[in-house]
Amino acid sequence: MILEPDRVLMRHVVMATLAAAAIGAAITTVLHRWDVQPHWMNLIAPPALATSCLGLLVYLARQPHQLQRVIRWGLISGIFCIVLPSWVFTIEAFCSPTVTLVGTLPPITSALFLLTMLMLIALRPQNLLRWSMVSWVAIAAPVLGYLITHPSELISARGLDLLISLGPAMAVQIMLIFSYGKLQRMVSCLYAERFHYYDQIIERQTIRQDAIEQVFHQIHNGPLQSLTLLMREIQQAVIPTTQLMQRLGEVNTEIRAIGHNLSDRACFDWAFNQPASPSAPLEPAMADHWLRLGEGSLIDLDRPLHYLLYEVYSLTLKRSLPHFKTIRVRVRNFSPCEPEQLTLELKRDICLWLEESLCNVGKHAQEATRILVIGECQGDRYHLKVQDNGPGMTSSKIRQGTQQAQRLADRLQGEFRRMNLPEAGYCCELAWPLERSPSLSSDPVRSRP
Structure with missing residues (x-):
């Protein structure tokens, strides 16, 4: 002992x-x-x-x-x-x-x-x-x-x-x-x-880190995606000034939306995280129950996971990413996974992972005509995968997004896989057990495959 x-x-x-x-x-x-x-x-x-x-x-x-x-x-x-x-x-x-x-x-x-x-x-x-x-x-x-x-x-x-x-x-x-x-x-x-105040400091630092990572994903999945596509189109062809100004105006709108989201979150945190006394515990802010996607929509994280996945799928495919235009066949199915034991942080991470995976299809899957997005229970595990029939992955380098996805899989006590399909296309899959042990990581890690 x-x-x-x-x-x-x-x-x-x-x-x-x-x-x-x-x-x-x-x-x-x-x-x-x-x-x-x-x-x-x-x-x-x-x-x-x-x-x-x-x-x-x-x-x-x-x-x-x-x-x-x-x-x-x-x-x-x-x-x-x-x-x-x-x-x-x-x-x-x-x-x-x-x-x-x-x-x-x-x-x-x-x-x-x-x-x-x-x-x-x-x-x-x-x-x-x-x-x-x-x-x-x-x-x-x-x-x-x-x-x-x-x-x-x-x-x-x-x-x-x-x-x-x-x-x-x-x-x-x-x-x-x-x-x-x-x-x-x-x-x-x-x-x-002293230890109580130390715990409060750690909790507040965790909240700030969580907010920073949420802003990172909002910027990456929103205006940064638009800027990347705009730079790629400028390199490939000359864009009329009117169209260029319109696209830059859209980027400006997306950035301002992120600023408004930060202001709203700060108001929520001030209103709901102020303890009534030094010994009172911190309450979770209402802003933590909402997720703002890269295109600006808000979704309620209190809803069941399969509803959230469908919302992320529907809203993300409406974005004006170039390779979404060539997709003719869209297959999606999100099965309920009960009993759900996912925290709001894990739901947020899974939704961000799905959004980024779909955005990768829209950015990189050239000439793809089919996309398959499936979330289903297989035995005692839930499998969520995004698959297309594009050219697949040309680089074997493990980037930061893949590392973050792997950390998310570790927090879920599951696994993350990405692979080129034998015939054509690319597939990334996140799987986790429906009943997990209670020892989960408390550090909010955001996924970006």
């Missing part, structure tokens, strides 16, 4: 702490064994602590994902091995007039402070104060109660040290722990707010 970097660091700290505690408890056990008359509690608590720390260390090494469980049981073992001696020695001092607490109590104050510091490092802020209060009360209550009822031991050097350590000093430490927990929660809130 792969752990996050902060959990890996915490795991290393906990393992080092368990190892140090096990070694210290083992040394304490050996020292008490050398005593002439060791107390029975000193022969139980240190070995128990060493055994529990060693067992937890081995368990954490084998089960790294059980870090919180190891921390919880390690703190319980530490608290138990400090609380039990505190109560045992205090009860013995109460019951026996010859036994003094200041003379027999082990040095538990240093262990208590060490335990609270480990809590500060290992516990979550919401659990830190509760565990610290429980540990303080369980360890300090019997000792302070005994010292208050035995003033002769209270005024001794050890008694005053225990009183100050377990009383005011521990209270100050609890207050610091409370302040630390509040500070940790504030820092967590700041981090969450």
